[in-house]
Amino acid sequence: MPEVTSPATPLEPGTSADPSPTPGDYGVGARFTLLPLTDRFVEVITDALAVDRPAGLEVVTDDVSTFVRGTESDVVGYLTAVIARAARTGVHTVAQVLLSRGCPGEVACEVADGVAFAPERLAPIPATGLRAAAHWSLYPLHDGPDGDHMSAIYAAIDGARERGTLTRSEHFATRLDGDLADVLTTIGDAWLTVGRSVRHVATHATISLNSPTTSSPAGDR
Amino acid sequence: MPEVTSPATPLEPGTSADPSPTPGDYGVGARFTLLPLTDRFVEVITDALAVDRPAGLEVVTDDVSTFVRGTESDVVGYLTAVIARAARTGVHTVAQVLLSRGCPGEVACEVADGVAFAPERLAPIPATGLRAAAHWSLYPLHDGPDGDHMSAIYAAIDGARERGTLTRSEHFATRLDGDLADVLTTIGDAWLTVGRSVRHVATHATISLNSPTTSSPAGDR
Numbered sequence: 120m121p122e123v124t125s126p127a128t129p130l131e132p133g134t135s136a137d138p139s140p141t142p143g144d145y146g147v148g149a150r151f152t153l154l155p156l157t158d159r160f161v162e163v164i165t166d167a168l169a170v171d172r173p174a175g176l177e178v179v180t181d182d183v184s185t186f187v188r189g190t191e192s193d194v195v196g197y198l199t200a201v202i203a204r205a206a207r208t209g210v211h212t213v214a215q216v217l218l219s220r221g222c223p224g225e226v227a228c229e230v231a232d233g234v235a236f237a238p239e240r241l242a243p244i245p246a247t248g249l250r251a252a253a254h255w256s257l258y259p260l261h262d263g264p265d266g267d268h269m270s271a272i273y274a275a276i277d278g279a280r281e282r283g284t285l286t287r288s289e290h291f292a293t294r295l296d297g298d299l300a301d302v303l304t305t306i307g308d309a310w311l312t313v314g315r316s317v318r319h320v321a322t323h324a325t326i327s328l329n330s331p332t333t334s335s336p337a338g339d340r
Numbered sequence: 341m342p343e344v345t346s347p348a349t350p351l352e353p354g355t356s357a358d359p360s361p362t363p364g365d366y367g368v369g370a371r372f373t374l375l376p377l378t379d380r381f382v383e384v385i386t387d388a389l390a391v392d393r394p395a396g397l398e399v400v401t402d403d404v405s406t407f408v409r410g411t412e413s414d415v416v417g418y419l420t421a422v423i424a425r426a427a428r429t430g431v432h433t434v435a436q437v438l439l440s441r442g443c444p445g446e447v448a449c450e451v452a453d454g455v456a457f458a459p460e461r462l463a464p465i466p467a468t469g470l471r472a473a474a475h476w477s478l479y480p481l482h483d484g485p486d487g488d489h490m491s492a493i494y495a496a497i498d499g500a501r502e503r504g505t506l507t508r509s510e511h512f513a514t515r516l517d518g519d520l521a522d523v524l525t526t527i528g529d530a531w532l533t534v535g536r537s538v539r540h541v542a543t544h545a546t547i548s549l550n551s552p553t554t555s556s557p558a559g560d561r
Contacts, residue, residue, distance in 0.1 A: 154434055156379075157379055182551045183474065183475045183548045213375055217544070219512040256438065291542070321512070325404055
């Protein structure tokens, strides 16, 4: 059951910690589902997934979601480009995004248990001009006896506030609003911020664009 | 930031553990987004959300998702009824579902830290006749020094296998296939199974119905 992290995950004896593992070795990647609410959804999804992608980025789509593996910046950049392409049709589009790092349960993970690694920052993503709203959840898993994931989480919240995307706390989620690139950068940066002190980090977001429902996030900021 | 659990969450001094807290006190609930991929999405969503609901179930919809609070059986039963109603239109429909328990970050949670509580089982949900495929992730958070969440997780996996919904492990998720009621019962039962030993448990699933994309899960079972 690859989604479950455990401190008891067996590792091969003698596995050494690599301070800079490859994304594949470290289980860095995403799973996302693009949902344009239109009769033409096949056309919109197919066109969006065909955006240019960086060399080396692995993308595998099945009937439920799309798996993406590569560097953090390539993964988040590709997600932004795909969602933006779909939303530019003007169709109400929702993306469900899961970012994962540190091999929560990945069978072939070769990184020693307890080792946390994350690049400092994502590569900047240009603004898309598309307004997005998100319900976002962040799960630091297994920080060990010396873990201090709260300081990283506070830094992640500060990051969202500084970026201007933090709207408010909701039940089970934090609401973000802003340009799609800023929303995804907030989520990706938090994933990396927590990932510097916690090895296993998963984060989920439901991101909505072109919704016909009016919201008034500004008043709550 | 209500989505983040921490062992360091401050609790009021003297808060006593209640062996059978109310769902509200214990932070039991769901957040879900219903996504019918049709030009008529407003009509399909509005009609589906209007299914009969049990007395006492709290349902609040905004522009991104719908918050549900109540007993575990009422929450999962309502989700099944709503998603089934949308899928019976024949439209390709995807639901993003988050179940949460034990107040991960809920500001008003009154349950003492470390106390785990879960009813034994969900009330049975009648088969819907609708085939569903899901990518499912389960996050036990904060099991404490004496925690043994792995035994509960193995029980959850066994539960899915016994129910016949377990298809295979994927990157970052487990694939489930079966009647919508069985898929949601698998997810809900696992949430409760882990919840008997871990206080904070969140689980996410992307559930797809009426997909035009062919899959062949049976061969992998």
